[in-house]
Amino acid sequence: MGMAPNEVDRISRSLGQLEGALKSFQENWQEQDRRAAEGRRLLYGKFEEIQTDVIDLTHKVANVMSDVAAMKPAVENWVASKNWALGAKAAALGIGTAAGAVVAAAAWMVEHLLLKSPGH
Secondary structure, rough: OOOOOOHHHHHHHHHHHHHHHHHHHHHHHHHHHHHHHHHHHHHHHHHHHHHHHHHHHHHHHHHHHHHEEOOOOHHHHHHHHHHHHHHHHHHHHHHHHHHHHHHHHHHHOOOHOOOOOOOO
């Protein structure tokens, strides 16, 4: 039993359609694979940029920490000097106030006790 010619044509057309579908599927698959590879390449590039930025930031932070550690004694000395100066100022103000009170008391005593005669 042989196949009829239009049966052969129908099978031939079906095989052609199947071949076209497979070729389209293969092209689509290749395009998706190319896009995925491009996406991975771009993502890897971004990761490298971030890694470089993090390394740079780490070095900057280390430098700042080193600078702060080097400045710490000077800042502590400045704070101590400032506190000493404020204490000296407060002490001088206190001494001045006390001296003023002594002078005012002496003036009052002179005026009320020595200058006023017993009859006034």
